[in-house]
Amino acid sequence: MNAARNAASNAAWTARLLVAQRATAFVLAFAVAIHLATIIYAVRAGLNAGEILGRTRGNALFLAFYSLFVVAASIHAPIGLRNIFREWANWRGRSLNIAMIAVALILLALGLRAAFAVYAA
Amino acid sequence: MQTDTLELDIWRGGRDGAFQAFELPLRESQTILDAVTEIQRTQDASLAYRFACRVGMCGSCAMMVDGIPRWTCRTRVVDVQRKGKRLKLEPLRNLPVVKDLAVDMAAFFDKWRDAKGYFEPGESPPADFAVVPPDSRERRAADVAIECINCGICYSACDVVSWDKDYLGPAALNRSWTLVNDVRDRGQTSRLEAVATDSGCHSCHSHMSCTAFCPKQLSPTQSIAGLKRETMRAALRGAI
Numbered sequence: 001m002n003a004a005r006n007a008a009s010n011a012a013w014t015a016r017l018l019v020a021q022r023a024t025a026f027v028l029a030f031a032v033a034i035h036l037a038t039i040i041y042a043v044r045a046g047l048n049a050g051e052i053l054g055r056t057r058g059n060a061l062f063l064a065f066y067s068l069f070v071v072a073a074s075i076h077a078p079i080g081l082r083n084i085f086r087e088w089a090n091w092r093g094r095s096l097n098i099a100m101i102a103v104a105l106i107l108l109a110l111g112l113r114a115a116f117a118v119y120a121a
Numbered sequence: 122m123q124t125d126t127l128e129l130d131i132w133r134g135g136r137d138g139a140f141q142a143f144e145l146p147l148r149e150s151q152t153i154l155d156a157v158t159e160i161q162r163t164q165d166a167s168l169a170y171r172f173a174c175r176v177g178m179c180g181s182c183a184m185m186v187d188g189i190p191r192w193t194c195r196t197r198v199v200d201v202q203r204k205g206k207r208l209k210l211e212p213l214r215n216l217p218v219v220k221d222l223a224v225d226m227a228a229f230f231d232k233w234r235d236a237k238g239y240f241e242p243g244e245s246p247p248a249d250f251a252v253v254p255p256d257s258r259e260r261r262a263a264d265v266a267i268e269c270i271n272c273g274i275c276y277s278a279c280d281v282v283s284w285d286k287d288y289l290g291p292a293a294l295n296r297s298w299t300l301v302n303d304v305r306d307r308g309q310t311s312r313l314e315a316v317a318t319d320s321g322c323h324s325c326h327s328h329m330s331c332t333a334f335c336p337k338q339l340s341p342t343q344s345i346a347g348l349k350r351e352t353m354r355a356a357l358r359g360a361i
Contacts, residue, residue, distance in 0.1 A: 011317035015356030018323050022353070086319060087284050 017079050024076035031069040056118045063119040070111030078104040127156060127198060128207040131168070135218050140209070141165075153193035153201070154182050157210065157222065170222035177336065180272030184222050185211040190277040192336040213277040229273050229292065236289045237315045238296035241308025251305045263302040266295050266344045268337045275331030275341050287320035291331035291341030294322050298344035301351055314361050317352035325349075 042052055056062045078100040085091040085100075127147040130140040143160050154172055161168040172182040177195040184193055186201055187209050202208055216224035233239075253260050275291035276282055282290050289297075297316050300306050316322050322345045331341040355361045 010319060011314040011321070011352070012356065012361050014319050014321070014323055015317045015352045015361060018349070019353055019356055083324070087281075087324075092319075 017082075020075055021079040024072040027068065027072040028076055031065070031072060034065070035069065053118065053121045057121050059119065063115060066115035066118075067112060070108060070115055074104045074108040074111060077107060127151070127202075129156065129160075130207055130209045131157070131160070131222065132211045132218075133168075133221055135220060138218070138221075142207075147198065151198045153184075153186055153191070153196045153198060153208070153210065156198060156208075157193065168222075169220040178270060180270035183213055183272040183274045183277070185209075185214060185277070190214065190274040190334050192272055192274065195336065213273055215277050215279065215282045216273065224273075226273060228286075229276050229290070230271075232289045232293040233271075233296055235315060236293035236297040236321070237308060237312035238293050238300065240300060240303065241306050241312070243307025247305070253304060257304075259302040259304050262347065263299045266299045266339055266341075269295055269339060270337060272336065274334050274336060278330035278334040280328055280330060281324055281326055285320065285324060288324050289316065289321055291325075291345065294325070294348055295331075295339065295341040295344040298347050301348065310355070310360060313348075313352050313355045316348050317356070317361060322348035322352060 047055075081103060082096060082100045085096055125147055127145050129143045129145075131143060132138055133141045143164060145156060145159055145164070148155070154175065157168070157170050158172075161170070170182070170184070172194060173179040174181075175194045177192055180192070182193045183190055185191075186193065186196060188211075189201075190213060191201070198208070210222060212218045212222050212224045216226060216229060219225050255261075269292060271292065273292065275295075279288075279291055281288050294316060297312060300312060301309065306312075325342070325345045327342055327346070329340075329342045332339070332343070335341065352361065
C-alpha cells in the first residue's frame with residue numbers, strides 16, 4: 001500500500017514536472033529568440049556598454065521580460081538536468097531533488113540579480 | 122563455392138562467453154531459425170535457443186542478427202546476409218543471457234505488470250455487455266497497437282532501456298496504451314499513475330528504435346506519445 005502511494009506521488013510529481021517543463025519551454029521559445037535578436041542588434045549596431053545600459057536603465061518592459069525569462073529558465077533547466085542525472089549518472093531520490101531545487105534557486109537568484117542590475121544601473 | 126555455404130558466428134555461454142563459428146549448407150528460403158535448428162540437430166545439441174510456433178505468432182525466437190533484433194522465424198538468410206559475409210547471432214540485448222541465444226525475459230514481463238498492462242474489470246461485473254463501436258476513437262487507437270506478440274525486440278532495441286534499468290520499455294507502455302483506450306477498464310487512474318513515474322512514458326526520448334524494428338509494424342513510440350498526453354491531461358485535471 002505504501003509502495004502504491006509512493007508510486008502515485010512519484011507519478012503526480014513527474015507528470016507535473018513535465019507540464020511545467022513544457023509550459024516553460026513555450027515561454028523560452030519566444031524569450032530566447034527575442035534575447036538572441038537583441039544581442040545581434042546590439043552587436044551589429046555597434047552599441048557600447050554605456051549605450052546599452054542607457055536603453056535598459058529604468059525600462060520596466062525590459063525588466064519584466066528578463067524576469068519572466070529568468071523564472072522560466074530556472075524552472076525549465078533543473079527539470080531537464082534532473083532527467084540527465086537520472087539517466088547518465090544513475091542519481092536518484094531525495095538528494096537529487098534537493099540538488100535540483102538548489103540549482104533552480106541559484107539560477108533564479110543570479111538571473112534576477114543580473115536583470116535588476118541592468119535595470120537599476 | 123562460397124555462396125553455397127552459410128557461415129555463422131553464434132554466441133555461446135552466458136554474459137561471459139565467446140562466439141563459436143559454424144558452417145552449414147545455404148538453402149533456399151532458409152530462415153535464421155532454420156539455420157540455428159539445423160546446427161542444433163546436426164552439429165551441436167548443446168546450443169540453447171528458444172522458439173515455439175515458427176510462424177511469427179508466439180514471439181519467442183527473437184535474437185540479434187548482425188546487431189539488429191529480429192524475429193528469426195520470419196527472417197530469411199538471403200534477405201539479411203550481405204553477400205558472402207558471415208552472419209553473427211547473439212542473444213537479445215538489454216536482457217540477461219541464460220545461455221547462448223536464450224535470454225531471461227522475467228524483467229520484460231515484470232514491467233508489463235508494473236505498467237498495469239492487464240485488464241482491470243473493477244469491483245462488480247457490469248450488468249450488460251459493453252458496447253464498443255468499432256469506429257470509435259478509443260477502439261481505433263487500441264486497434265493500432267493491439268497486435269503485439271511480446272517478442273521483446275522493441276525492448277532490446279530501446280536505448281533508454283539500456284541506460285535506465287527501471288524504464289518500463291516500449292512493449293509494456295504500448296500494452297498500457299491499448300488498455301487506456303479500453304472503455305470497459307476500471308483501473309485507469311492507477312494505470313496512468315503507473316506509467317507516469319520517472320521510469321515511465323516521460324522517459325521516452327522518441328528515438329523510435331522500437332518502431333523501426335517492430336516485426337509487427339507497430340509504433341510503440343506513438344503509443345507512448347499518447348500516454349504522455351493522457352498523463353499530462355490527468356495531471357492538469359488533478360486526477361493523478
